[in-house]
Amino acid sequence: MRRRLRYLLILLLSLSIITLWWPVNDSDCNFDGLLASKTTKFQVQATKVIVQPWRGRHHVYGIFMIPDEYKQAPFFLVTVQGAGSYCSKQFGHKKNFDNIFAEPGTYLVRKFIRTRTVLRLMLQGFYFHLNDKQNWTLTFPQLKVGQHNS
Secondary structure, three states, rough: HHHHHOOOOOOHHHHHHHHHHOOOOOOOOOOOHHHHOOOEEEEEEOOEEEEHHOOOOOOOOEEEEEEEHHHHHEEEEEEEEOOOOEEOOOOOOOOOOOOOEOOEEEEEEEEEHHHHHHHHHOOOOOOHHOOHHHHHHEOOOOHHHHOOOO
């Protein structure tokens, strides 16, 4: 009986270590070129940040207010200092998230961060760092002249 319990505890510990420290890069686009380029980029800080991983999936995210002209951008990059960068293709344009309303000429983007990544960072003492909206940056590549909606 004790032997089974010992094996079960080792299995659970191993699974938790794999879940929390396994590197995951499931980006929808290649952002290495964007980060390395010296071209002009549009960047904006988060308007609001929610960090509540104990509530499960989709409870760690930043809300960003973006000018309407960037609706046509093919992708964007979210960088959270200490957590890394995440690239996504745009879908949907909202005017309201969590009682944050888009100003005229803007729309809102909500970008989630993996719960396991946040749990790992919290165990390393980065909870308040993650909760600071100044540490969340959304970057768009420079728009070509034909992409502007003006």
